Amino acid sequence: MPQFSLVTVEKSDLLLIHQLNESCLPHVNSIPLDDFRWYPDVLHHFYKVVDADGVLAGTVVVMNPTINYDSVNYRWFVERYTQFLYIDRIMVSAAYRGQGVASFIYKNLTAIARDAGCLSLCCEVNLQPENVESLALHEKMGFSSVGTQSTENGTKQVTLLMKPLG
Numbered sequence: 315m316p317q318f319s320l321v322t323v324e325k326s327d328l329l330l331i332h333q334l335n336e337s338c339l340p341h342v343n344s345i346p347l348d349d350f351r352w353y354p355d356v357l358h359h360f361y362k363v364v365d366a367d368g369v370l371a372g373t374v375v376v377m378n379p380t381i382n383y384d385s386v387n388y389r390w391f392v393e394r395y396t397q398f399l400y401i402d403r404i405m406v407s408a409a410y411r412g413q414g415v416a417s418f419i420y421k422n423l424t425a426i427a428r429d430a431g432c433l434s435l436c437c438e439v440n441l442q443p444e445n446v447e448s449l450a451l452h453e454k455m456g457f458s459s460v461g462t463q464s465t466e467n468g469t470k471q472v473t474l475l476m477k478p479l480g
Contacts (some may be wrong), residue, residue: 316365316366316371316410316413316414317365317366318363318364318365318371318414318415318418319363319364320361320362320363320418320419320422321361321362321363321364322360322361322362323353323354323360323361323362323373324354325351325354327362327370328347328350328351328353328354329347330370331350331362331370331373331405332345332347332350334370334372334373334405334407335350335373335403335405337405337407337408338405338406340440340443341440341445341448342403342404342405343403353375356381357375357376357377357381358378359374359375359376359377359378359399359423359426360373360374360375360376361373361374361376361419361422363406363415363418363419365410370407371406371407371409371410371413371415372404372405372406372407372410372415372416372419373404373405374401374403374404374405374419374423375401375402375403375404376399376400376401376402376423376426377399377400377402378398378399378400378430378432379391379392379395379396379397379398379400383402385402386463386465387438387463387465387472387474388400388402390461390463390474391436391474391476394460395433395434395436395476396433397431397432397433397434398427398432398433398434398435398436398476399423399426399427399430399432399434399435399436400436400437401423401435401436401437402437404416404419416451417451417455420435420451420455423435424477424479427479428479432479433478433479433480434476434477434478434479435457435476435477435479436474436475436476436477437452437457437474437475438472438473438474438475439452439472439473439475440470440471440472441462441471441472441473442469442470442471443470449473452475452477455477456477456478457475457476457477458475458476458477459473459474459475460474460475460476461473461474462474
């Protein structure tokens with residue numbers, strides 16, 4: 315199994331990360347490159363996963379509940395919970411899928427969240443279109459559904475997931 319490192323994203327990484335995002339559709343939403351540009355300035359938790367050679371294997375966008383972020387899924391959690399980290403998106407390069415990148419991310423995020431005094435990790439996973447692999451991973455990692463909602467004028471449905479860090 316490859317050795318990975320979790321590294322804070324720099325502005326110089328954004329074009330490559332945007333390309334990775336677009337390659338992961340429909341499991342993540344498409345967003346313009348400009349929408350990524352504010353992340354390094356605002357987020358405390360915006361990481362890339364690199365292999366031993368420094369090659370981008372994946373990335374994760376994480377937000378605390380105080381960010382001004384216009385996402386119906388993020389807002390759902392903010393309206394109901396405090397002291398959590400919200401995982402907005404995880405993207406894994408096709409060349410690294412099935413090699414433990416997402417599990418590596420979640421293990422690190424669990425430690426980061428605990429160190430920050432958070433009580434849980436939160437995220438959503440598509441039910442429509444269904445993301446079978448992500449649903450299975452989240453169940454394995456200890457997440458459970460705390461709700462569902464339809465988005466994008468009913469063209470998508472998500473399950474809202476939470477992992478207590480107790």
